Amino acid sequence: MQEKLKQIRVDALAEIDRVADLQSLQSVRIKYLGKKGPITEVLRGMGSLSPEGRPLIGKLVNEIREEIEQVLRQKEEFLQEKEMEQRLKEETIDVTLPGKPSIQGNRHPLTRIIEEIENIFSGMGFEVAEGPEVESDYYNFEALNLPKDHPARDMQDTFYITDDILMRTHTSPVQVRTMLEKKGEVPVKIICPGKVYRRDDDDATHSHQFTQIEGLVVDENISMGDLKGVLLSFAKRMFGEHSKIRLRPSFFPFTEPSAEVDVSCMICHGEGCRVCKETGWIEILGAGMVHPKVLENAGYDPNKYTGFAFGMGVERIAMLKYGIDDIRQFYTNDLRLLNQFKRM
Template structure:
C-alpha cells in the first residue's frame, strides 16, 4: 500500500492536462468516489493498528495533493480554451447585428395615436376586466335588449356582472364619470369577444376609440376629424364616406368607409370590387350616455368613433389573415 501511495504521488506530480477530456480523466481517477482514493481508504482498515497513523498521514497528503493538482489543471484547461476560442474569431469579418423591429400592430397604433394627438386628442386607458354598467348599461344597452347580442361577451363565471370588455368604450364612460367637459381623448387597447377564430375574426383584438364632448359639437366636427385621419393614414387622395348605421351609444350613427387605396376605386379583392373598404363606426354621442355619466345633454354634445387596429394594419400592409398577428411567427414578423 505504501508503494501505491508513492506511485500515485509521483504520477500526480508528472501529470498534465490541456484538454477537458484529460481533466475529466484525472478527476475520475483521483477525485471521484470510485477512484483510487476510495480504494486506498477501503484498504486502510486492513493496515495494522501500529501503522495506521503513518499510512493515514500519507493518505491525507495524497488526497490534498490530488485536489490541489485538480484545481491547478482546471485553470490550465480554462486558459487554453479561452485562447482557442479567441483565436477562432476572424476579426476581419464584417459585423452583423440583428436589432429586431416593432410589431406591425404597434407601428399602426403609434401612427394612429400620433395623428390624433396632433389634432389635440389625449390618450386614455382603462381596465380590461370590466363591470356590466361601464361596458353596457351606461352605453345605452338596456338589460336583455337584443343590442347586447351584437357583441358576444366573455363573462367571469364567479361573478356574472364582471366581464372582459368588448370595446374600449368603457374608458369613455370612466373618463366622463370622473371629470368635466370638455373631453377630447382616444382610447387604444385590447378587447375580447366570444367569436370563432378565422382569417377575418379573432376572440381578442385591438381597438382605438375616440371621444370629443364640448359645447356645440356637431356631426361636421366628426366628419372633419375623420377626413383628416384618413388622409394622414392612407394618403392625401383618400376619399371618405359615411353610411347610416345603428349603435346603441350614438345617434345618428354611421359606418366609415374609405376609398380603396390599393385599386384607387377600380375594384380589387381588398375592397371586394366595390372601390370602398370599411374602417370603423362613428356617430354623435347619445344624450342618454351623457346623462348616465352626469353630463347635461342640453348643454353639451359630442361625437365618438371606433376602429380596429388589426383592420387598419391588414389594409395598410395587405395582410389577409388576422391570426398572423398573434402567432409569433418570425417569418411574418421579420417583414416589418
C-alpha cells in the first residue's frame, strides 16, 4: 500500500509539471484528488488494513494529498501569471494613436435665444425669476386684473385641471409672486422666462405649448419713456444696431396704457419686403404700464409707485432671427435643422 501511494505521488507530480494551461491543471486535480481518484480509492480500502497499519497509511495519505494540493496551487499561480503576461502582450494599447472623436451636441435654438435675451437684460440690471407652470386661477388671472367674469379671459383659451388650477397661460403670474415676495420693496426689476400653455391649434405659427419671456420694472417715477428706452436697447442688441422700434396703442387687462411693439424689419431694414408684408415693421411683443389694480393686488401703493411690463414669445424671436418659417420645427428634433446651430 505504501508503494502504491508513493507511485501515485510520483505520477501526480510529474503530470502537474507537464501541464501547460489552467484547464488541463483542473483535469489533473480531478484525476488525483477527485471522488474517483486513486487517493480516495486508497482511503476507501483502509478498512481492510490491520489496526496497526491504518495510522501509518492514513498519515502517508494525508501527507501525499497535502503535497499534491500545494504543488497544484503553485502551478495554478504560475499559469495565471503566465496567462496575464500573455494577455498584456497581446492587448497592448498604443497610446500614441489618435483617439476616436466624440460626438458633441449643441444647444437648441430656443435655448440659445433664451440665454441671449437673459444676457441682454442682465446687462441692464434685470434679475431672472421663475415660477410654477401649474398655477392657480388667482395668480394667473385675478391678481392680474382678470376676474372670473372678465371677457378678456377669452383671449387666452386655457387648459384647466380643476376650477381653480390650470396650466399657466403666460409667465405674468411670476411677476405677481415676485412682488408679493418683496412685500412692497423697490426696485423690482425682473424677467420671467418659461413655458406656457394655451389651447391653440398647432399650425405654422401656433402651438399649444410655447415659451415666453416677460419683464417687469416697478419703482418710483417709472414712465413710458423708460419702457421705450429699455425695449429699444433690447432690439438693437438682439437684431442689430440699425434696429428701430415703434409702439402702437393696444389693450391688455394688466397694463394701462398698453402697446404693441414693432421692430424695423431685419431683412429689408424698413424698406418693405415679403417678410414684413411690405410695411417695414414686424410685431415682436406687447407692453405697457402696469395697471394700478395689479400693483395694489401685489401690495404696492399705485399712488406712489409705477411700473412697466412687457412680454415676448421666444419662438417668434427665434423665427425672425434665424429665418425659420414654421414653429413646429422647434419641437420635431429634426437633425437637419439642429445641426445648423453646431458652429454658432
